[in-house]
Amino acid sequence: MQIGILTGGGDAPGLNAAIRAVARSAFADGADVLGVRNGWAGLVEGGDVSPLRPEDVSGILTRGGTILGTSRVNPLAEPSAMEAVVANLGRLGIDALVAMGGDDTLSVAAALAERGVPVVGVPKTVDNDLQVTEYCIGFDTAVAVVTEAVDRLHTTAASHHRVMVVEAMGRDAGWVTLMGGLAGGADMIVIPEFEVELNEVVDHLHARHRQGKTFSIIAVSEGADVVGLPVPSDTEAPLDAFGHVQLSRRGIGERLGRQLEDVTGFETRVTVLGHTQRGGTPTAYDRIWATRVGVGAYKLLSEGDFGAIPIKRGDRVESARLSEVAAGARLVPEDLYRLAQIFY
Secondary structure, eight states: OOEEEOOHHHHHOTHHHHHHHHHHHHHTTTTTTEEEEGGGGGGSTOOEEEEOOGGGTTTTTTOOSOOOOOOOOOGGGGHHHHHHHHHHHHHTTSSEEEESHHHHHHHHHHHHTTTTOOEEEEEETTTTBSSOOOOOOOOHHHHHHHEEEEEHHHHHHHHTOEEEEEEOSSSSHHHHHHHHHHHHHHSEEETTSOOEEEHHHHHHHHHHHTTTTOOOEEEEEEOEETTTTTOSOOOOOOOTTOOOOOOOOTTTHHHHHHHHHHHOOOOOEEEEEEGGGGOOOOOHHHHHHHHHHHHHHHHHHHHTTTEEEEEEEEEEEEEEHHHHHHBBOOOOHHHHHHHHTTOO
């Protein structure tokens, strides 16, 4: 048996741990492994794969990123591209495919499963917003980065009596911003799920100032909207292959910071964490759970349970259908958001 492994979408700490887990499970079972390079791009046109040997996955547990490379190529955008993926899987002798990614990557995998292609998934997204599963590769590391950033900004904010705006990841769901902000002690958290008006943020800063608190830290998700905040002049931000606006062009953190300084008169600085949340060494939690879902993916594959994906429920690895997991974003519940507000 020969299996293929690909990683699609944004990179995430823990992907290499999952690649290692699938590959070592396969080697123990006498199977061969092909690494598909650069996500779905490696299965369109002529295909781009290379054999993975035991030495190729040795020592990668602690490495960030993905040794296979990744891309945001979307085969669903063109019927011919999907046909090429199916044809290349057959031509390359890939008996089953493990696709590691978020809702975009897994939506392609789900479409392949509907065509009868033997494919299983692995849940990966820093945003942690896949349906059904309680864990996605990369989330814990991203939260740790945000937490450390907020920790560090406290001392400089207090020293200079400034407002600090910290922009963290989160397109449709604010899990990273909320958890990192809550753990780091942010004074206000703004996420996509719950509407916040500019006046609320301004009033909050003034209230803290009246209480003698001469600094504030506001954590905001890159995909959040603040009602009343001026819209940027460049509204034609480019879209990626899956139709998503490139959030780096929205600049919510910079726009909010400038407006707060103009309205309140409080000196304000902005820190955009950006790709630092994706980079670097994965946490122990990400290494362990990426390993567990990687082993779980190979188990599904070896049992012929195609169209499935390993998920975390409590302390167990269970399974769900790819179509379930890729069916829209899992959002932050209101009770968790209100919990964070207690500490404002």
